[in-house]
Amino acid sequence: MLGSNLASWFTLSAFSFLDSPQIPLFGPLGASNSTSSSIWDSLNSTVGGRLHIGRPWTKACFSMYENTAIQPNHKECEYVQQNYFNNHLNRSNAFGGFGSTQYEMCMATGDSCLLDWLNPSNPAAHAPTQQCKQGSISPFYIDVRNKDDVIAAFEFSKKEGVTLSIKNTGHDFKGRSSAPDSLSLWMHNLKYINHKTDFVAEGCKVDGQSAITYGAGTQFQDINEFAEEHNLLIVGGSDQSVGAAGGWAQGGGHSPISPSYGMGADRTLQYKIVTPDGVFRTANACQNEDLFFALRGGGGGTFGVVLEATMMAFPSHSFRQANINWPVDNENLKAVLGVFLDNVTTHAQQGWGGYLTPSIGNLVLLTPNLDLKEAEESMKALVDLTTSLGGVSTVTDIPTYTEWFKGWVAGTAGAQDPVGLPIALTTRLVPAKNHESAEGREEMKEGLMNAFANSAFSQIHITTPYGFNGTKGLDTSVNPIWRSVLYQVMLVNSWFWDGKLEDRQLAYSQSTKAVNFLREITPGAGAYVNEADIHEPDWEVSFWGGHYPRLLEIKKKYDPDHILDCWHCVGWKGPSAPQYKCYI
Incomplete structure (x- = not known):
């Protein structure tokens, strides 16, 4: 054993x-x-x-x-x-x-x-x-x-x-x-970043474009500092400690600027990887194309060990930020959700992306697609409501995405999720079709309130590429459902340091109970492979939809002996393997 x-x-x-x-x-x-x-x-x-x-x-x-x-x-x-x-x-x-x-x-x-x-x-x-x-x-x-x-x-x-x-x-x-x-x-010490204005993926015959290349240990803190120094904009995550080349990008990579710029997988141009057969490979649109497809959404830790990634870079520019706040109270939250759900489809089409955190009474959104006057008009219903409830809500210009990121990390523009505690997490992707009628929006509001009531921490991530027109994502292995959902709901429970087995089981079952309120009213939707219930039902379809059979074939090609295996990854051998003996 x-x-x-x-x-x-x-x-x-x-x-x-x-x-x-x-x-x-x-x-x-x-x-x-x-x-x-x-x-x-x-x-x-x-x-x-x-x-x-x-x-x-x-x-x-x-x-x-x-x-x-x-x-x-x-x-x-x-x-x-x-x-x-x-x-x-x-x-x-x-x-x-x-x-x-x-x-x-x-x-x-x-x-x-x-x-x-x-x-x-x-x-x-x-x-x-x-x-x-x-x-x-x-x-x-x-x-x-x-x-x-x-x-x-x-x-x-x-x-x-x-x-x-x-x-x-x-x-x-x-x-x-x-x-x-x-x-x-x-992989943590493989840290470097460089920028080329005329990057061309190896083996391709195309015009060069602005891109950054970084080692597998590079974190978003490093990338945002580099971007600020070089006046660049990069599609990135909202936690400064997350590695940019690993599970984030390989699982799809959602971002508060995904409504305008797409997902991390959409913007990744090349990977350098060692596959389980011991071969060092370059994967891009012109060589090892099947592996490139798998690495852009198929999940980390299963197709090989990524050493380096290259992602598109754009000139830095200003954003409009809406920082919406209200006194924390269930009735207030229900009122805010009502206005939010009535407008979320339009907001997604306008490029608004960000996070709604019930526990602190905050919704922070940003968009590059509207000028300040247009942004104020777009947010007027939310600003008027929350101001009437006693909150302080503003719509402002911010000079760069990095400026927002600093505020997010510091807690002045929303607040990132805590680390250093047990996190029994579940999520659900919520389709736009659930918001097409007043009845659908009312049903969703009740579902969200019930889900929040069964969670110690919750958050709505308005980070999908619903309003992004650059690509339909068919060249990536990201679940196609991402293109027709408006947001992701995250639900979390936890336990104390000296908790017993029954406490740990209760936290997970409570999170599953919470997300079931949303699963029941979003049939055919799914969950994000990186942020999902460890007991996600029908996980292959939930994470990858119709892409899973192709991903499994690619897994068999590059790792026929299943040297790499991880929980709910493509080709997962199941929970009975000894390396999973600590899961519950």
Whole structure:
């Protein structure tokens, strides 16, 4: 069984390059039950000494780790405590840190090394009576710096039968970057960005265009800073810690400017990738076209390991921003939803994109397609209503998209989702057809209110390409439903640091209950592969619609032995595989 000797190799200090004797192999999928440390030495040498032991980020706070007494590191613990909850960038910089902390723990058994996310300094969470357990964190990882590191990992996996996982920032709501007893490929330090005004995808004979190329570890914080410095506009996500080349873009990549500029997948021009056969490939519209199709919407972590991506860039320009606020109250929310739903189709066609967050009484939207007078007229009904309710709502010019992004991160223009806590998340894509009649909009309002009532946190993402006229997206593998939906609804429940199995099960079942209010009235719709219920019914159709059969054929072509597998990914082997033993 995977990891059956986990505690022993931590006690023995695992590798000979850490002065260890022969040790058990941690992931013998069909391999022998042990392997000599020289095998690990060889892998470490092959990857330039960048094979490391993966530890829980909070280990420094504990006195017991895997049944062994250890010495806490108080200075390191203090840093972790200060950055534990809702510090997006610092958490993403730690190999053992994940945005959704249930993927640091083993949900099924409760094995974990977690602090109290409501009060990270709470000593009860890490007192000597508390045990730090490895949970779902990969015990070993390669700090990937080039294609040869990935090729070596694939060769090692095939020879030794070790499960591979791929991680950048750990901002994955479905746990695909986390797998107990796996060898992880940590892409986080592949960071670089360059801009070309005349980029041409390799092998293509077309006119050049403005584009940025970036390494797999590059985050949206990096990209927005680069864009601001070079007066560029890039379709990007709304969390500064998310990696731009990974699951975000490969899953489709929605953005508050998608109503005007399309999805990340629409704007991606090229990928550099190592496929599971150990071949380094360039995928674009002119070579490896099938792989390029799969990588633009088919989901990360299954077709190969992306090292680099190139995306279209546009000249920076101004936007109109609507910052709509109202006193938090259910009746107020119902009134705001009524006006929002009456106008959302028109707003989408006008290029408005953004986020509605009930818990803080805020709707923030931006568009480049209207001038200030037109924007004020477009938002008049919402501004008048919320002002009458006692809110302060404005429509203003902002000089750049980056200016909005800074306000979003700072909490002055809406607020991004928190990280550093368990997030039992579900979502639903809501079609425009549900808004064509007054009866349909009333039904949707009631469905939303019921869904919100069964969620600890909720949000409406007006981030679909409904109003985008640049492409119908047929050359990507993004579920075609994205082109006819107006928004995505996100619903979240959670539990406390010392929650029991029944608490974790309740949070997930409560989230499923919440989203069912919307599933029932949106038949034939779907969910976003990156932000969906881990128990999503009919997930192949929900995530990819009619594209799934083709995606599965591409998966079989490039990974016939299923070296790469992840939860609800194309070609998923199912929940019985040992790497999924911690899901519930």
